[in-house]
Amino acid sequence: MAGRPGTNQTSYSPSLKTQKGRPPIFKDGDTDWVRPDGRGFHQCRPAFIRTGAVNAASGSAYAEFGNTKVIVSVFGPRESKKAMMYSDIGRLNCNVSYTTFATPVRSQGSDHKEFSSMLHKALEGAVILETFPKTTVDVFALVLESGGSDLPVVISCASLALADAGILMYDLVASVSLSCLGKNLVIDPILEEESYQDGSLMVTFMPSRYEVTQLTVTGEWSTPKINEGMQLCLDACSKLAKIMRSCLKEATTTSQE
Amino acid sequence: MGLPDASGDLSLEMEVDAFRRLFPLRFYERHLAESIRPDGRPLGSARETSIAPGAVASADGSALAKIGSTTMLAAIKMEVMTPTIELPDEGCIAVDFHMPPICSPIVRPGRPSEAVPVVSTTLSDSISSSGMINLKELSLVSGKAAWMAYLDIYCLDADGAPFDAALLSAVAACSHLQIPAVSLNDDGKIVVVSEEDGGKLDKEHVNREKRKLTLRSIPFSLTCILHKNYILADPTAQEESIMETVVTVVLDSSSHLISLYKPGRAVLASTSAVQDCIALTRQRVRELLKILDEANSSMEVDKV
Numbered sequence: 001m002a003g004r005p006g007t008n009q010t011s012y013s014p015s016l017k018t019q020k021g022r023p024p025i026f027k028d029g030d031t032d033w034v035r036p037d038g039r040g041f042h043q044c045r046p047a048f049i050r051t052g053a054v055n056a057a058s059g060s061a062y063a064e065f066g067n068t069k070v071i072v073s074v075f076g077p078r079e080s081k082k083a084m085m086y087s088d089i090g091r092l093n094c095n096v097s098y099t100t101f102a103t104p105v106r107s108q109g110s111d112h113k114e115f116s117s118m119l120h121k122a123l124e125g126a127v128i129l130e131t132f133p134k135t136t137v138d139v140f141a142l143v144l145e146s147g148g149s150d151l152p153v154v155i156s157c158a159s160l161a162l163a164d165a166g167i168l169m170y171d172l173v174a175s176v177s178l179s180c181l182g183k184n185l186v187i188d189p190i191l192e193e194e195s196y197q198d199g200s201l202m203v204t205f206m207p208s209r210y211e212v213t214q215l216t217v218t219g220e221w222s223t224p225k226i227n228e229g230m231q232l233c234l235d236a237c238s239k240l241a242k243i244m245r246s247c248l249k250e251a252t253t254t255s256q257e
Numbered sequence: 258m259g260l261p262d263a264s265g266d267l268s269l270e271m272e273v274d275a276f277r278r279l280f281p282l283r284f285y286e287r288h289l290a291e292s293i294r295p296d297g298r299p300l301g302s303a304r305e306t307s308i309a310p311g312a313v314a315s316a317d318g319s320a321l322a323k324i325g326s327t328t329m330l331a332a333i334k335m336e337v338m339t340p341t342i343e344l345p346d347e348g349c350i351a352v353d354f355h356m357p358p359i360c361s362p363i364v365r366p367g368r369p370s371e372a373v374p375v376v377s378t379t380l381s382d383s384i385s386s387s388g389m390i391n392l393k394e395l396s397l398v399s400g401k402a403a404w405m406a407y408l409d410i411y412c413l414d415a416d417g418a419p420f421d422a423a424l425l426s427a428v429a430a431c432s433h434l435q436i437p438a439v440s441l442n443d444d445g446k447i448v449v450v451s452e453e454d455g456g457k458l459d460k461e462h463v464n465r466e467k468r469k470l471t472l473r474s475i476p477f478s479l480t481c482i483l484h485k486n487y488i489l490a491d492p493t494a495q496e497e498s499i500m501e502t503v504v505t506v507v508l509d510s511s512s513h514l515i516s517l518y519k520p521g522r523a524v525l526a527s528t529s530a531v532q533d534c535i536a537l538t539r540q541r542v543r544e545l546l547k548i549l550d551e552a553n554s555s556m557e558v559d560k561v
Contacts, residue, residue: 011336012336013334014439014449015437054360055416056414067315073358100334100409101313101334104315106334111367140358141359142359142413144330145313
């Protein structure tokens with residue numbers, strides 16, 4: 001509320017009003033609509049990924065999928081916090097936060113607790129924790145700009161950063177999400193599509209081992225639809241993992257030269 | 258056996274890397290005596306600097322600045338507020354500096370670094386006291402509405418001299434800022450004019466076209482380390498951790514002194530040392546002005 005005297009919230013975003021009450025552009029059952037960015041329904045955004053984004057970290061990666069921009073730094077293995085109990089295996093500590101300007105309307109840019117724990121769950125099955133007993137590996141992610149499918153991008157970027165830090169893993173973890181809009185399944189949704197979705201599916205996958213480390217489904221799904229969605233995601237994950245692998249190879253060859 | 262001498266003798270016998278780790282200060286002093294730093298820089302020169310304006314699409318103005326490995330991302334989001342009764346024709350700018358845990362092994366989530374409030378206040382002071390932004394330009398409707406510019410600076414990679422890079426990115430973001438075109442709607446609220454209905458809606462336009470701010474004297478800074486008789490410009494994180502006396506000088510584009518900050522520590526900065534620091538900063542301001550101009554002009558070429 002603008003400038004009502006005596007309130008703490010003294011400013012408002014001028015673009016907020018125009019966003020409200022816009023009719024959904026995604027009609028039910030209509031298969032003719034095009035996605036806002038002109039992609040096919042089963043086409044992912046072009047991915048730009050690089051390792052070694054942050055010099056101060058043991059390993060790091062930057063990922064840019066359309067307007068979604070993420071940096072992940074990995075620190076350690078280093079001494080666990082004093083208060084921690086003794087542990088034979090290593091610990092993985094994950095944290096995801098947003099910048100204040102990441103979202104269309106300015107936010108407080110606080111930690112994202114839910115994403116932090118989901119990132120942890122997605123990675124813990126892939127990291128060989130036995131290789132760093134008694135110590136902790138910290139995985140910190142910062143979403144610079146949120147453009148939809150944030151969590152899958154964070155997860156893929158984090159596994160790349162772990163690889164860059166030389167933390168042993170069973171396999172790279174690639175993650176892709178998918179939105180259900182009416183009768184259609186759209187892969188790698190942008191923010192606008194996510195806000196109108198009827199259901200979502202997110203898969204984090206280790207392609208070489210053919211293992212799923214995390215699967216999140218929201219909304220109402222029929223069994224054939226879930227199968228179709230799963231298959232789409234698994235294929236996309238395999239492709240993404242190939243890109244990630246070539247990015248890692250590229251980084252090592254350039255550093256050797 | 259006296260310790261300093263011991264390390265001096267040992268340097269002939271042990272490997273360079275071991276010597277650097279065991280006696281970092283001696284290692285540095287040996288370089289300084291030869292007027293060179295371990296990364297190959299002369300004492301008075303800064304690291305390679307670059308600016309990339311427009312790094313954040315969701316913000317009204319943004320820039321990424323890199324000095325060596327130190328990386329800062331600044332972005333401005335414009336919101337509308339009611340101006341104060343005392344200053345009805347002025348907008349406001351809120352500066353905030355963040356060091357997220359990704360930028361350095363020292364910062365942990367939930368525990369902000371000690372440097373953050375210091376840098377945040379100094380930034381805010383430098384920007385306001387330089388008079389770079391005419392707050393009257395941020396006014397929309399006198400006494401009713403004005404712009405509130407939220408300038409947030411994030412440290413993405415911390416490798417020494419955080420303030421210099423933060424100020425550079427903040428200044429670059431301000432020069433990239435485009436104030437959106439807005440109009441006053443029936444509820445007395447300011448709304449953004451969208452591209453499509455901008456022409457046909459004949460509402461009261463408060464700000465008809467996207468416009469840039471006119472920046473007056475732009476502040477630039479240089480941090481120097483004072484160690485014995487040596488002055489090291491633009492220190493890395495390692496240099497800062499070994500030699501502790503730091504002086505930060507902020508000058509504007511016409512070389513007026515805006516701020517000088519020297520927090521405590523052992524070596525008392527003498528008058529001549531301070532003057533040398535200011536002279537170095539004067540040189541650096543010229544470099545930075547050129548880099549900023551080049552970044553802005555390449556941005557305009559991109560648009561055409």
